[in-house]
Amino acid sequence: MKLIDKKYIDNTILLIVLLLNGSIILAQTALTNYGNLKVHNNGQIGFHIDVINDGDSVENEGFAGFYNQNNPLSFSGLNQMNFENFEVDVEDDLNLFTSIGVNEEVFFTNGRINTPRINPDVKFKFLNDNIYSGEGNNEHVDGYAQFNGDFEFSFPIGDDFEIKPLIIDNYNNSITYAAAYFKEDPNVPTTFTNSFDTSSFQPSLDVISTVEFWYFDGFKDLDLTLTWTSSSNISLTANNLTDLRIAGWDDIQKIWVNLGNTSTTGDLNNGTITSRIPNTNDYKIYTIASILKAGNEIVVYNGMTPDGDGLNDTLIIRGIEALPGNQLYIYNRWGRLVYQKDNYDNSFSGIANENATIKSDKELAAGTYYYVLKLPEQEDLAGYFYINR
Template sequence: MQKLLSIVLMFLAVGMSAQTALYNSGNLRIHENGTLGFHTDLINEAPFDTNLGLAGFYGTDALRVSGSVVPLFHDVEIMVENGLNLNLGIDNANNTNFILGDINTPKNLNDIYYNFLDSDGFYIGEGDLTKVNGFAAIANQQNFVFPVGDGTFLRAVTLSSERTTLFAKCAYFFEDPSAPLSLNGSYDTNELGRELERVNAVEFWKLESDVAATINLSWNTRSNMGILTDDTNTIVLAGWSKTNIRWENLGASSVVGDLEEGFLTSLPFVPNDYDIIGLGVSKIPFEPLAKEVLSLDNYFVSPNGDGINDFLFIPELEESPNNLVRIYDRYGLKVFEKPNYRDEFSGIPNVDNLVVQKDQGLPAGVYFYTVFMKDLNLNYQGFLYLTNK
């Protein structure tokens, strides 16, 4: 019976593809192992929340989800070349597979969002062409990487909460915070607390959560960090205080990278205390950044089995067997960590994470690495380029 109903639902979706929208007024359900493919808009006006199979959105033209009742899907697949536009939110109970195209939500309406539910909600396939361009949310999760960005770049935020948060939400804005186009209000980048020198005037994030947390926040060449500072150790997280009505220095526990590309790890703060957050420059480096950080060479790793550069080899570690190596992607997501490192990294992640699949190799690209030589009390950082060729 389950298989029969799944087939009926598939024909329903295909049969409606030539019309303007599929209108759900009730009685739709995706059973286990069933698939419902949307090749047209979805107007959802009835509960659509007992689904166990796959809801896929496919096509070259933009598709739209609207209506009055938020649908709850088990697995979701996005392959819409010109994007899936949400006029109504979507709840995802299990996996979202980004294949092609963004999920777009109105950035001026933060009550419409793509919601990853509970501890089972996760995703794969995120990238510059496959992300949430708007608001992404989580429910009942403690640690999560929000796959948010704009129409050009993924600008993910890694949230590490002190405990499980009932609800959190995030969006990225490539806009001047002093005169944002998408939000009501102004967050004047000249209104600064006494410990803050400057605030980035080209981009910001809106992050909501009532649980204290640390975050990882990245920058790229478009962030123009070189205009703000010539010293990465002065880069900090900045937040627009709801209480003091100004930008305040929220500090940073570490900064990795250079002025072209890098990320920071923040000190603990409560996101709901701040309207928006962004990158800033401290007048005085915080104590965690006062320690000297040296640079090693940039490395090339090509784990193709030819015996050349198949593993990350750092010659300096031969002088310091008591060490700790960490590797991060360009969004600040930790993908590898190994104490007493001995040339083990070959492009395979070893960190428990809902986004990275540990049984698959990491995508080609630039990664950051940090090295702490414990016996020498030295800290190093650098870049590596990973390729499978």
Template sequence: MKNLCYISLLLFGMLGHAQTALYNSGNIRIHNQGQLGFHTDLINDAAFDENVGLAGFYGNDQIYVSGAFVPTFYDMEIANPTGVLLQTGINNLNNTNFIVGDFLTFKNQTDVSYTFLQDAFYTGDSDLSQVDGYAAVTGQSSFTFPVGDGVQLRPLILRSESENPVAKCAYFFENAGSPTSISESFDPAIKSKVLGGVSGTEFWRLQGSVPSTIEISWNERSDIAALTDDVTTIMVAGWSKAENQWVALSPAGGTGDLTVGFVASDSFIPDDYEAITFATLDVPEDFLDLENYIVSANGDGINDILMIPELLELSPNNHLRIYNRYGSLVFDQVNYTDQFKGYSNVDNFVIDREQGLPSDVYFYIVSMDDLGLSFQGFLYLTR
């Protein structure tokens, strides 16, 4: 560790936390090659954002950072086993060196975070040193959040389609149905039909407005064996704000074993979901074979349209193809809802197209992209 200039100024009581504090009212700056070590609290009540040296938090007593302004440091370092509690955030311009101890935030206050700015990165994150609370990133499209619960590092890997104006993440080693650190709850029993089980052991909260994919990993403490004995059924699930339930954010297909592994999501907008965790695919056996369907396109209001309720409910991202008995494609629809009414919508040669397809037996293939499943069957068209 580098030799630092340790500064301790003025005596303040902070919300019942009695120890000396460095009070910045606008006359402190870390110059090039400068080094400032904190063994005391920081009360930052003025701009503290033109720093180019190293700022470190050291000692054995927990340090508080508070004040009206968020300080911005160039290089950061933490070597304090009891941690640094952020009552106001910290911005990092360049590198954060995690040695020992955590940057802590209150998990019910999403506006306070340890924020990595556009070119910022970090080293040394581990079970001994992480962000226990909200870590944030600005101006970056790919980032691994060094978050955990103070006992284990539980990172979330974010890959976005473009740079994030801001994205935030926190990890909770708590049952999402009855968390202790936030007032909201997300009952694992309230879920879409495609989900067999939802983890009650841990979850992440992720904020961001840019379409993104994520990767999350499990370890022995995640208790994946309580969910499934087959890692290929593991998927990412999110608590949908629109649906107020857990929904699938990826096809099934975890990698690893029941002790250690990871799973990746499809693209989604983080702000549309309250929480993220592991779930399993559980499609009942009687659903695995879609039915053979009858369409009587005669205008009597009964079976005039091909309806496949499972597509709307379980896999809005789908692809339906219908073929005649000779193998010619007569209907092709991405994200099918209720478009087939007995008429062809493709350019293949179809006799008397305006009269509709003739009464006959047809063959269909449907892919349920949200589930990673495909089915085929017969369609009986009558008039």
């Protein structure tokens, strides 16, 4: 047994109760708990071989760790184990086939905690607002992590030997969240039954990353932050940080949705993007995308069907978000102005807001309408579109 010298642990006390109405079998390759294993307050236990938990062990106190510098270790069995403070120091990783929960602090000393990506029910769980330290490219959760708490939390998740945190600020909502990072093309994911077509996206988007994506299971509205490094190839997605957006996969419409950009940090090699997500329950898959790249043409869609089905309900002008200071004017077939908006934001839904002869807020009839789009330091654009009802 390896005892860990931590400043908050009284090393003079080692009290481990291994048997309470049950039994523990120590075989050559694994320790199997069939009974009630418990680490008491200020106790310490180190596992140097595989552990199989078929008994009860969820009220542990003190300190526990997995240690091996020569071989990988595994944790499996019928039941989850919960620990108070927990360390991983396994050169070739700790592989979970059953969930482990930690209530206080996690120490990533060496090696990753791997969970099976084909089984999202197995997670490494950060319980009760707990914290961690020592995370890095070789020290993180490679697979699914879970968090329960009411403060900002950065999921120490990654894929292979690269950490790519997902960060949330859930504004005092004590809810359980889960996250995982996938270093793979969302068009051909290896552990999902469906793909996430990067050619299917809202008109306000232009490029969806084919390098990586994140899984996030949430519920409430919150600030969500994604991270990137040089391996993310962000320069293939956008020319500058202001064009970046968080995109979420709408599994009903089968389309990537523009979830905005409230702030960014860093540069095209390393940085973060944050956006306020109104309801994270609407999406499970997220990645980094961009609006129309600088130099691409503005595209005005020539049809809209404002019937409330969520498809083509507004007049879409692709790339307009990249051109602040624009002005949109819409006229009916008699040349009367029926709509005007500065800094158009793809919000025209067929409702008039101009012209004394047409009641403001009146639903415009089906038919052909004409637009003039004034762009800063560019020639005006003009054309027509249809409203179909």
